[in-house]
Amino acid sequence: MRDQHSNPPKVRLAKPSGRPFQVRWTDPETAREVRVSAGTHDRDIAERQKQEIEAQLLLGVFATATKKKAGPQMSWDDFRDEYSRQKLTQLRPRSASDAENRLDIVERIASPRTLGDMVDRDTLDDIQSRLLAGESSRHGRPRSPHTVRSQMAVLFAALNWAALKGWTDPPPKILKIKTSKLRAMRGRPLTGEEFDRLLAVVPTVVGDDAAQSWRFLLRGLWESALRIGEAMHLHWTDANEILPQWRPRRLPTLSIPAALQKNDVQEEIPLLPGFESLLLSVPEDRRTGWVFDPESLQPKYGRPAKKGRATAEWVSRVIGRFGKRAGIIVQPFDDRTGRPAKTASAHDLRRSAAERMLDAGVPPRLISRVLRHASWETTRRHYAPGDVQRDAEALRAILDESAGTVPRYSDYAEST
Structure with a gap:
């Protein structure tokens, strides 16, 4: 008692x-x-x-x-509770939320009663097929193979975790869906003209009073190649946050703590010149606290500003409104899956910085360093897939040097 x-x-x-x-x-x-x-x-x-x-x-x-009964016969709800409490709490909030959402979709399709119901080859094959067919999809259309592979990866991660706990056997292997090696970006870099349009619509979304703080943030994302969450952790003086550093006889850098890195590794990267100029445009007496602190939208609607600083998620949604208001389409409507057209987002500004570095001739290794990717292949696939016009120009320059030895189309045309 x-x-x-x-x-x-x-x-x-x-x-x-x-x-x-x-x-x-x-x-x-x-x-x-x-x-x-x-x-x-x-x-x-x-x-x-x-x-x-x-x-x-x-x-x-x-x-x-x-006390919950652990093992193949434990209820699926109990397993989900334990997986959320013990495993997903160790992930970043966004990653944990994505995993929960994808498991929810699988749960709606399979309706499992116990953990053991999911550790079955026929069940897993059926889930994969129904995911691909578009069951429980947002738009009621078939899903892309890439999307299905990522959803199945989340399910297998959960079942493998259960196996490590000794609650069930490892899940059986199933035939994976074939996908293309080069996955198209879910957005694209913006042109300079599109970025100007983005800046122009800011007052119509946040109001005249808050516009300056939001435009300063947009310019920061455009020049820095930072993710939105990282930009919101940029601080003038706190070494526990992302910190711009100017030291004697050294070029400026950004110091990024491990806790704010996707790879959990503390890192120092070069401060891009355009971003340095933007930071130095701030008067010295105002270089305290957060570098970016976009103002509340409430005064635009005649309401008092909310207390507390905005979250990165909310700021990202507001930037998404800018892209929609400016009519900047970065991914067209997909007729096969029914996925609507995608308008410019905060992450497209990071892509823009990567492409400008590539266009300027920055070596791939340095671009990967600034973006903090493990390899150039990651950068190439998702941020700088390359420009066919740039490749065509390089080929033409090389072939023009050998014009006397390389046959031209006109040579063939004249002989016919």
């Missing part, structure tokens, strides 16, 4: 996207969060279960009820 003088843990309801309600509380002995699936999407039923659990916790009789 619980000590009558001790306080029971605070119990709350949570509703993961597309899944039943959960009853959650923090175990006072282990300081770990406990999650129990209510097995229902009905809030009233879940609320009654929450009240029952609160009463049991108050009496100290719920301890044995919270």
Whole structure:
């Protein structure tokens, strides 16, 4: 029985996207969060279960009820709860959210009752086929092979984790869908004219008062090749954030802590000249705090500005509005999958910086260094796939030097 003088843990309801309600509380002995699936999407039923659990916790009789049966026969909901709590919490929030969403899609297709239901070759083959056919897709059209491969990779990662825990056998191998080696970018670099259009529409979205702070951010993304999340962590003085550094007898650099890197490695990279000029345009007495702090949109609608600094996710969505308002299409409508046309985003500004470096003749190794890719191949595939016109120009220059030995089309035409 619980000590009558001790306080029971605070119990709350949570509703993961597309899944039943959960009853959650923090175990006072282990300081770990406990999650129990209510097995229902009905809030009233879940609320009654929450009240029952609160009463049991108050009496100290719920301890044995919270133990979940581990193994192939554990319920799929229990497995999802454990996978979310033990594994996905170790990932970055965006990565964890993406994994949850993809597992939700698989769950809607397969409707598994137990963990063991998913560790079956026929089941996995069926899931892959139905994903490819477009079942539970946003637009009701077939998915691309690349999308299906990434969704299946998330499922296999979860099942392999269960195998490492000793809860089930490793998932069987299935025949993977063939995909092209060069995957098209989900966006593209912007031209200078398109970037000017992006800047021009800023006041129509955020209002005149906030426009300057948002344009400063856009120029920073255009010149720096930083991701939006990284730009929002750029600080004038805090070494725990991304820090621009000017040191005597050295060229300026950006210092990036490991915690803010996708590869979890602390790194220092060259500060691009255009970005340095932008930073130095800020008066010295204003070089404190965050470098980029876009202002609230609320005053545009006659409301007081919200307290606190904007998140990178929200800022990214606002920049997406700029791209839509400017009518900059970076990926056309896909008639096969039904995916709508994509307008310019914050990440397209990073692509733009990469392409400008490539056009300027910056060596591939240095471009990869600035973008912090493991290899040039990653940069080439996703950020700088190359320009056929640039390749044609190089070929023509080489062949023109050998014009006396290389037959021309006109030679053939005159002889016929």
